[in-house]
Amino acid sequence: MEVHPELRETSSTVCSKQLSRKDSLTLHMRTHRGEKRFSCSVCHAAFCKKSALNRHMKIHAALKEFCCNICSKHFSRKDALMEHTKTHTGEKPFSCSVCHAAFAEKSKLNRHMKIHSGLKEFFCDVCLKCFSMKDSLTRHMRIHKGEKRYSCSLCHKSFSRKTSLKDHERIHTGEKPFSCSVCQMSFTRNTYLNSHMKTHTGEKPYSCSLCQKSFTQNTSLTRHMKIHSGLKEFCCDVCSKCFTLKHTLTDHMRIHTGEKPFSCSTCHAAFAKKRALIRHMKIHSGLKEHCCNVCLKYFKRNEGLTKHMKIHAGLKPFSCSVCPKSFAQKDALKDHA
Numbered sequence: 245m246e247v248h249p250e251l252r253e254t255s256s257t258v259c260s261k262q263l264s265r266k267d268s269l270t271l272h273m274r275t276h277r278g279e280k281r282f283s284c285s286v287c288h289a290a291f292c293k294k295s296a297l298n299r300h301m302k303i304h305a306a307l308k309e310f311c312c313n314i315c316s317k318h319f320s321r322k323d324a325l326m327e328h329t330k331t332h333t334g335e336k337p338f339s340c341s342v343c344h345a346a347f348a349e350k351s352k353l354n355r356h357m358k359i360h361s362g363l364k365e366f367f368c369d370v371c372l373k374c375f376s377m378k379d380s381l382t383r384h385m386r387i388h389k390g391e392k393r394y395s396c397s398l399c400h401k402s403f404s405r406k407t408s409l410k411d412h413e414r415i416h417t418g419e420k421p422f423s424c425s426v427c428q429m430s431f432t433r434n435t436y437l438n439s440h441m442k443t444h445t446g447e448k449p450y451s452c453s454l455c456q457k458s459f460t461q462n463t464s465l466t467r468h469m470k471i472h473s474g475l476k477e478f479c480c481d482v483c484s485k486c487f488t489l490k491h492t493l494t495d496h497m498r499i500h501t502g503e504k505p506f507s508c509s510t511c512h513a514a515f516a517k518k519r520a521l522i523r524h525m526k527i528h529s530g531l532k533e534h535c536c537n538v539c540l541k542y543f544k545r546n547e548g549l550t551k552h553m554k555i556h557a558g559l560k561p562f563s564c565s566v567c568p569k570s571f572a573q574k575d576a577l578k579d580h581a
Contacts, residue, residue, distance in 0.1 A: 355379075427529045429522075 280290035282297040291297045299321055310325040311318050314332045319325040327349045330336070336346035338353040342360045347353040355377055364374035366381040370388045375381045383405055386392070392402035394409040398416050403409045411433050414420065420430035422437040426444045431437045439461050442448065448458035450465040454472050459465045467489055476486035478493040482500045487493045495517050498504070504514035506521040510528045515521045526544045534549040535542050538556045543549040554560070560570035 427526070429525060429529075 280292050282291045282294050283289070284291075284297060284300055286301075289300060291300065309318075310320070310322050312325060312328055312332075314329070317328065319328060330348035336348050338347045338350050339345070340347075340353060340356055340360070342357075345356060347356065358376040361376070364376050366376070366378050367374040368381060368384055368388070370385075373384065375384065386404035392404050394404070394406050395402045396409060396412055396416075398413075401412065403412060414432040420432050422431045422434050423429070424431075424437060424440055424444075426441075429440065431440065442460035448460050450459045450462050451457070452459075452465060452468055452472075454469075457468065459468065470488045473488075476488050478488070478490050479486040480493060480496055480500075482497075485496065487496065498516040504516050506515045506518050507513070508515075508521060508524055508528070510525075513524060515524065523545055534544070534546050536549060536552055536556070538553075541552065543552065563570045
């Protein structure tokens with residue numbers, strides 16, 4: 245069988261695509277040669293096919309003839325409208341072969357795949373941080389420029405990213421769409437849920453090089469490293485007590501104000517610190533995830549297990565001031581007194 249002349253020229257890039265017409269084959273072969281004969285007169289973008297150029301020209305013409313019948317958003321191309329409608333139906337036909345994340349649009353899957361490639365070709369010339377996608381670098385640059393384009397309509401707090409604004413707005417609405425499948429705790433952000441899930445798995449991938457203490461999040465490790473620096477730059481203007489971390493000072497100030505902003509949705513008990521509320525919620529969940537490896541007794545909280553282990557270790561650090569009797573737990577000493 246005679247080989248088509250177009251195929252002889254590009255034998256190293258031949259694909260198995262079958263076409264019914266000779267002129268269609270001629271057009272198709274331009275994709276292998278990288279030949280782009282049709283150029284946009286406005287922005288000089290080049291295309292292999294005239295039909296592709298015609299679709300592109302609608303962008304400059306601002307002609308958006310395809311309308312979504314749900315939200316009335318208009319598009320210049322029919323395929324763009326078809327992809328958009330998937331956001332309403334929830335359909336996500338494009339799935340990542342590595343982590344199985346699903347997407348409504350193929351272009352979003354293609355961008356996502358760059359994360360797994362490990363290639364980070366876009367870097368910030370200010371802090372040298374690298375990114376796998378150009379739009380990630382563009383968003384990052386707003387931090388250095390101090391640009392905060394998205395503002396909350398309720399408290400007027402501004403953000404550099406639209407997603408950050410959406411996350412923030414849930415503080416006002418009380419919406420917590422991300423729920424833990426183990427203990428049913430809910431969170432305003434998916435990143436908070438992912439971090440929380442590590443408390444159930446026990447995973448702590450970030451370790452301190454000085455004291456070997458491990459953390460579920462890299463940000464927690466970064467904050468922890470400040471403890472070793474000995475620097476206490478955040479001071480209370482009431483009692484002059486100083487702290488290494490800003491959020492520790494914020495927690496401390498509630499001692500003076502009496503504020504308890506963290507409330508239990510079940511029994512309405514209020515707490516000054518969020519971690520105190522999280523510990524409290526385990527009472528309602530009934531979950532006992534901390535197990536003694538000696539007698540297999542379970543505890544709701546880690547400090548309960550820590551106190552219990554003193555019984556097996558024979559430790560009795562609490563001594564009665566009246567008689568020589570010692571106790572493993574402080575509450576047992578109080579009962580004795």
